Amino acid sequence: MIHLKNIYKKFDEQWVLNxxxxxxxxxxxxxxxxxxxxxxxxxxxxxxxxxxxxEGEIWYDERDFNRMGKHEKxxxxxxxxxxFQGAALFDSLTIEENVMFPLNxxxxxxxxxxxKRVNFxxxxxxxxxxxxxLPAELSxxxxxxxAIARAIxxxxxxxxxxxxNSGLDPRTAxxxxxxxHDITLEFDMTTIVNSHDMNSVLEIGDKVxxxxxxxxxxxxxxxxxxxxxxxxxxxxxxxTKMAQKxxxxxxx
Amino acid sequence: MLTKxxxxxGKYMLLMKSVFxxxxxxxxxxxxxxxEIESHGLGSIGIITIxxxxxxxxxxIQTNFNIENPWLPRYIVGVTVRxxxxxxxxxxxxxxxxxxxxxxxxxxxxxxxxxxxxxDALEVxxxxxxxxxxxxxxxxxxxxxxxxxxISVTIGLLxxxxxxxxxxxxxxxDYIYGIQYVFYPYYLTYxxxxxxFYAFIIASVAGYFGYRVEGGAVQVGKSSTRxxxxxxxxxxxxxxxxxxxxxx
Numbered sequence: 001m002i003h004l005k006n007i008y009k010k011f012d013e014q015w016v017l018n019x020x021x022x023x024x025x026x027x028x029x030x031x032x033x034x035x036x037x038x039x040x041x042x043x044x045x046x047x048x049x050x051x052x053x054x055e056g057e058i059w060y061d062e063r064d065f066n067r068m069g070k071h072e073k074x075x076x077x078x079x080x081x082x083x084f085q086g087a088a089l090f091d092s093l094t095i096e097e098n099v100m101f102p103l104n105x106x107x108x109x110x111x112x113x114x115x116k117r118v119n120f121x122x123x124x125x126x127x128x129x130x131x132x133x134l135p136a137e138l139s140x141x142x143x144x145x146x147a148i149a150r151a152i153x154x155x156x157x158x159x160x161x162x163x164x165n166s167g168l169d170p171r172t173a174x175x176x177x178x179x180x181h182d183i184t185l186e187f188d189m190t191t192i193v194n195s196h197d198m199n200s201v202l203e204i205g206d207k208v209x210x211x212x213x214x215x216x217x218x219x220x221x222x223x224x225x226x227x228x229x230x231x232x233x234x235x236x237x238x239x240t241k242m243a244q245k246x247x248x249x250x251x252x
Numbered sequence: 253m254l255t256k257x258x259x260x261x262g263k264y265m266l267l268m269k270s271v272f273x274x275x276x277x278x279x280x281x282x283x284x285x286x287x288e289i290e291s292h293g294l295g296s297i298g299i300i301t302i303x304x305x306x307x308x309x310x311x312x313i314q315t316n317f318n319i320e321n322p323w324l325p326r327y328i329v330g331v332t333v334r335x336x337x338x339x340x341x342x343x344x345x346x347x348x349x350x351x352x353x354x355x356x357x358x359x360x361x362x363x364x365x366x367x368x369x370x371x372d373a374l375e376v377x378x379x380x381x382x383x384x385x386x387x388x389x390x391x392x393x394x395x396x397x398x399x400x401x402x403i404s405v406t407i408g409l410l411x412x413x414x415x416x417x418x419x420x421x422x423x424x425x426d427y428i429y430g431i432q433y434v435f436y437p438y439y440l441t442y443x444x445x446x447x448x449f450y451a452f453i454i455a456s457v458a459g460y461f462g463y464r465v466e467g468g469a470v471q472v473g474k475s476s477t478r479x480x481x482x483x484x485x486x487x488x489x490x491x492x493x494x495x496x497x498x499x500x
Contacts, residue, residue: 048376074276077378088373091364102377104280160376 001026002047002158002190007056009039009046016042017053018214026190029181029204033195034211035236040194043211044162047192048080049073060158078106081151083161083180087143089135089150095122096131099150106154121149125179141172145179152183159184159191165200177203198237201225210236264460270382271390271459284388292354292389293396297403299353300346304337304404307345308411311336316421329422330430333412334405338439339499342404344491346397347450351483355458358389359479362462363472371463386459390452397451398444405443446494450487457483 002024009017016039024030034040045051047058049065058065060076068076089098099121103114122130125145135143144164151159161180165173181204184191195201201208205222212218212232220228225237226247238244275281315332362385365371374381409431416427461479465471 045372050372050375074378074380077376080376080378082373082376084369084373086368088369090370090373091368105276105377105379 001061002192003057003059004047005057005059007043007046007058008054009042009051010054016214017046020056020211020214020216022209022216022219024190024192025207027185027188028206029184029191029193030207030209031193031195031201031205032209032211033201033205033236035196038211039214040211041162044160044192044194048082048160049077078102078154079157081154081156081159083144083147083151083159083164085163085166087135087140087147089143089147091135094132094134095127095138095146095149098135098146099153102150102154117153118149121153122146124152124183125149126175140167141169141176144168144176148176148179148183152187155187157189159189161191161193163194163196165195165197170199173197173199174203180204196236198240198243201237212236263464264456267382267386267460267463268456270380271386271456273380273383275383275387276379281384281388284384285391288388288392289396292350292357292393293400296350296353296400299349300400300404301407303345303349304342304407305411305414307341308333308337308408309415310411311341311408312412312415312427313421326422326426327430327433330412330427331433332430333427334409334431334435335439337405337408338443340491342408343401343443343446343450344487346401346404346447347454347487347491348484350393350397350400350451351454351458351487352480354393355454355480355483356476358455358458359462359476360472362386362459363465363475366463366465367468367472382459382463386455386463389459390455393451393455394448397454398447401443401447402440405440442498445498446491449490449494453486453490454483457486 007020210218
């Protein structure tokens with residue numbers, strides 16, 4: 001579980017995060033949704049420590065992230081996996097080397113043990129016969145899956161996914177969503193997904209947090225998101241013509 | 253402008269502090285260093301060979317042209333070519349060529365990793381990205397560039413020999429006698445120490461500019477250019493300071 005208390009962050013004189021209080025539950029897909037520029041990426045980067053918050057507390061279970069020393073933070077980060085928007089695989093390494101990278105860095109396993117783990121992770125995300133290929137040789141969806149395999153290589157307790165569906169076709173996007181949901185349940189992780197894709201929200205949103213202009217505007221789950229009377233949320237959820245037609249056809 | 257320069261020096265120092273922190277796993281860093289030696293060291297032998305060969309030949313012709321005097325023995329050309337290469341040409345040439353070749357490559361490689369979030373990925377994993385990306389390059393270059401300097405001196409002397417052999421600049425026997433005449437091994441040490449300093453400048457400055465890129469491909473290109481320009485200036489400044497300190 002991750003708990004955020006009164007998080008504030010500003011760039012220049014602009015508040016990007018304004019008094020965010022959140023609890024991100026274990027064993028669930030916690031979706032942070034919002035328009036582009038609403039502050040959700042800054043929020044995720046603040047949680048993982050890539051951006052330093054101006055005020056507030058970030059608790060990983062019983063551990064206060066802001067009060068940790070450099071080495072404690074490094075130790076905690078071994079419990080994190082992150083899927084970046086562009087996958088962020090290392091260009092010069094093959095897929096096998098990418099997935100093996102955290103194992104090489106932080107374990108003392110033999111090569112065969114590590115290879116077994118790599119193959120398990122790749123198999124788990126549905127990638128076969130790509131071990132010796134470079135990231136540039138894979139499609140966008142395959143790269144995302146390889147990045148998920150790398151993220152779960154060390155069996156993390158916390159999984160962060162920044163816009164996992166960006167640039168993917170709807171079918172591949174749903175596959176990625178389901179994969180994230182399945183591994184969250186399988187490994188009992190605290191998963192946080194940044195998205196502005198409503199399909200993801202309805203597919204895997206065990207808990208949904210709507211960020212609007214740097215503030216937490218609404219919190220609920222995928223069933224409740226369609227029936228909220230929050231105006232800002234409704235403007236976001238029913239922004240497309242298709243969503244408006246669905247709402248018109250079934251106002252309940 | 254002065255404030256900006258001081259701020260950059262401060263940021264550079266902080267980056268170097270991160271670079272020299274304890275590696276997460278020595279074996280991984282060791283393997284990475286070997287890869288960097290292959291890429292920035294062995295990969296540069298070709299260009300250094302070609303440049304040194306021509307520079308050696310050109311220095312021989314110019315030296316002969318400038319000291320053509322019946323009172324001076326002909327072997328002086330060999331002595332001057334050898335000492336010019338050892339004391340100045342080879343180390344500075346290796347420094348400036350590698351600043352252009354490897355400096356831009358390091359800055360753009362790390363810069364691209366920054367803009368494609370690969371550095372963030374390393375950080376989230378718990379790896380110290382500054383140390384992992386810059387330290388192996390720094391060690392590889394500090395170890396290998398002095399060797400490149402020695403290769404450059406040898407090939408430069410060979411260039412002089414070939415020009416003597418194929419033209420009537422200086423008799424070959426005088427040239428051979430000259431390059432062996434009153435040789436101070438300390439000159440070689442001096443050249444290699446200077447090159448090791450240049451290697452540190454190239455790897456750390458290029459690493460700094462790459463690491464601090466913000467934006468996209470245009471900024472990566474700009475930071476790569478800045479890295480080469482600043483490394484070249486610092487190499488020439490270091491040349492002056494080290495010459496004053498070591499030779500006087």
